[in-house]
Amino acid sequence: MNETRAIRASFFDITRTVDTPQQLPEAARYLEDGLMLLDSGHIASLTEWEQGKHLLRPGERVLDYRGHLIVPGFVDTHIHYPQTEMIGAFGEQLLEWLNRYTFPVESQYHCAQHAAKMSAFFLEQLLSNGTTSALIFGTVHPQSVDALFAAASKLDMRLIAGKVMMDRNAPDDLTETPEESDRQTRELIARWHNKGRLGYALTPRFAPTSSPQLLEKVQQLRGEFPDIWLHTHLSENQQEVAWVKELFPEHDGYLAVYDHYQLTGKRSVFAHCLHMEGREWQCLHDTDSAIAFCPTSNLFLGSGLFDLQRCWHQDVKRGIGTDVGAGTSFSMLQTMGEAYKVGQLRGYRLSACEAFYHATLGGAQALDLDRYIGNFARGKEADFVVLNPAVSALQKMRHANSRDIWEKLFLLMTLGDDRNIAATWIKGRCVWQRAQLEEHKHSVGQAEEWPGC
Template sequence: MIDYCSALRGRFFDIAAVADSPQEIAQHARYLEDGLLFIAEGRIAALMSWEEGQSHLRQPNDWTDLRDKLIVPGFIDSHLHYPQTEMMGAFGEQLLEWLTTYTFPVEGQYHNAGHAAQMSAFFLNQLLSNGTTTALVFGTVHPESVDALFAAAAQHNMRLIAGKVMMDRNAPDYLTESAEQSFRQTRELILRWHNHQRLGYAITPRFAPTSTPALLEAVQRLREEFPDTWLHTHLSENPQEVEWVKSLWPEHENYLDVYHHYGLTGKRSVFAHALHLQDAEWDCLHHSDSAVAFCPTSNLFLGSGLFRLHTCWHKQVKMGIGTDVGAGTTFSMLRTLGEAYKIGQLQSYKLCASEAFYHATLGGARALCLDDKIGNFAAGKEADFVVLDPAVSPLQQLRDARCHDIYERLFMLMTLGDDRNIAQTWINGECAWRRDTLEVAA
C-alpha cells in the first residue's frame, strides 16, 4: 500500500525526464487518460493508471474526482517584475524610453512597506490564478519590496526566488544607491530569506548599463560568499541597449563578457531575453552552464526582437519561459506559450505542444536548477501542479470536441486558452487557489 494523504483521479500530462532536443521531449512525454495521483506530506507519492492505482486506496472512494479535468505540473515563470504589475500595457515606447517613462516612476513607490505588501498580495494571487507555482522575480532597489514579497509567498509556502534590484548609475536619484549600500542590504536580505521554507534569493543587478564596476564587484563578492543563491539579470534585450553597453564597457568583447568577467555566469545564473547574441555569447552560456529566459510577450510588446529557439537548442543552452510582467502583457503561461509559437513561426520553427509545455514546466525547472524538486510528477518531487479545465468557452468546447489526441488538446489550450482555464492551483500538496471561489484557498 502507498502511504498517502490525498489522491486525485483525472487526466495527467507531464514530461518524465529532462531533454536535450525536441525529439527527446516527445520521447519522454507521458499521458494518462485515467490516472491516480497520490500525495503525501506535500510531495508526489506516486502517479499511476487508475487500473493499477485503485488497489492502493484505503477505501474504494478515497479519491477526489477530477476526471473531466487535465492536470499538469505547475507552471514555472522564469522572469518577471512584480512591481511592474500596476503599469502593464503602458503605451508606445521601446525598452530604454519605456524604463524612463513608466518603470522607474512606478518602482519609486516601493520604499513604502504598506504599498509593497498590498502589491505583493495582488501579484501572488495573479500567479496562482494563472497556474504559476514557481517564479523568478525582480523586486525594486528597496529592501521593503523584497521583504513584502517573501513574507507573502511564505504564507502560501510557495517556491519563489526573488531579489532586490542593485543599481548605482544611469537611473533617477531616488532609485540609485552606492555599491556598498547595495552590497550590505542584499547581504542582509540573503541572510533573512534565502532557504527559508521554499524561498530562494536571487542576486539581482538590473543590467550592465545601471551597474558600475564597483557594483558588479559587489555582486561577485556576494556570489562567492553565497554560492547557492541565484544570479538574475537582463542580457541583450534591445539593439540600442546592446550599443549602450558597448559604449559603457568598451574593454569587453561583448555584452555577456561584462557579466562573465565578474564571475556572474554559471549554474543558477539566469539571463532574461538574450535576443541579439553573438555566437561567442551563446558558447559562453553553454560552457558556463548558464540559463536564459525567453519572454515572448514582452519581446513583441516592446519591439525588442525575436528569440532564436533553434539556436538555443543547437547551442545547448538551458531555457525557461518568462512572462516578463510588466512589459509582458499577461500572467498567463498559456497565452505566453501561444506567443512563443508565433515567434517560432516567424522563423520557420514549429513549436509543438509537448515542447512548449516542457519549457513551462520541467525545462523551466532545469533552467532554475530545480528539476530535482519540481517540474513533473516523479515520485518524491514537490506536489505543485495545475488543474486545467480544457473547454471553458463555446469556442473551446467546439474545438475540444474535435481534438484527436492530447497534443492537439494541449496546442488548443496554448493558443486559445487563458486564466479562465485554470480550475485549481496546488502548492506543496494543498489547493492554494480555485476558480469556483476566484481567490486564494483558505
C-alpha cells in the same frame, strides 16, 4: 477536511529532461484516467486508475477531477512584480519605456505597506494563472523583497527573488551606492535565503545601471554565497547592446561584462538574449548558464525574436518568462501561444509538447530546481495546476473535434487563458480555485469521490 491523498483526473507531464526537442514525445506521459497519490505534500505515485486503485485505503475519499487535465505547476523564469501596476503601458521601446513608466512605478516601493499590498495582488495573479514557481525582480528597496517573501512564505511557494542592485543611469531615488547595495543584499540573504522554499537572487538590473564597482560587489557576494541565484537582463534591445559597448569598451561584448565579473554559471539566469553573437552563445553553454525566453514582452516592446532553435543547438538551458509588466499577461498559456508565433516568424515549429516542457520541467531545470519540481516523479513536491480544457463555446467545439492529446494541448496554448485554470495546488494543498464546485459524494469501489478542492 483531512489532508488530500488521492486525486483522480487526466494527467500530463514530461518525465525527464532532454537534449533535443525530437526526444520530447518519448519523454512525455499522458494518463487519460489516472490516480495520483500524495504524501506530506509530495508525489507518492502516479498510475493509471485501474492499475492504482487497489492502493486506496478502504473507504478512502478520492478527489475527483475527471474532465480536467492536471499538469505540473507553471514555472515563470522571469517576471517583475512591481511592474504589475503598469502592465500594458503604451508606445515605447525598452530604454524609453523604463524611464517613462517603470522607474516612476518602482519608486513607490520604499513604502512597506504599498509593497505588501502589491505582493498579495501579484501572488494572486500568479496562482490564478497556474504559476506555482517564479524568478522575480523586486525594486531597489529592501522593503519590496521583504513584502514579497513574507507573502510567499505563508503559501509555502517555491519562489526566488531579489532586490534590484542599481547605482547609475537611473533616477536618484532608485540608485544606491555599491556599499549600500552590498549591505542591504547581505541582510536580505540572511533573512530569507533557504527559508522554507524561498531562494535569493542577486539582481543587478542590467549592465547599464551597474558601475564596475557595483559589479565587483555582486561578484564578491556570488563567491561568498555560491548557492544563490544571479538574475539579470542580457541583449534585449539593440540600442541597449550598443549602450553597453559604450559604457564597457574594455570588454568584448555584453555578456563579456557579466562573465568578467564571474556572474555567469549555474543558477545564473539571463532574460531575453535576442541579439547575441556566436561567442556569447558558446559562453552561456560553457558556463552552464540559463536563458529566460520572454516572447510576449519581446513582441510588445518590439525588441526582437528569440532564436529557440539555436538555443537547442547550442545546448543552453532555457525556460519561459512572462516578463510582466513588459509582458502583457500573467498567463503561461498565453505566453506559450506567443512563443509559437515567434517560432513561426523564425521558421521554427514549436510543438505543444515542447512548449509545455519549457513552462514546466525545462523551466525548473533552468532554475536548477528540477530535483524538486517540474513533473510528477515520485518524491517531488506536489505543485500542480488543474486545467479545464474547454471553458468557452469555441474551446468546447475545438476540444470536441481534437484527435489526440497533442491537439488538445496546442489548443490550450493558443486559445487558453486564465479562465482555463480551475485550481492551483502548492505542496499538496489547494491554494486557489476558480469557483467552489458543488460537493457531491458517491461510492466507487472502496473509495468515495468528490469534486473540487
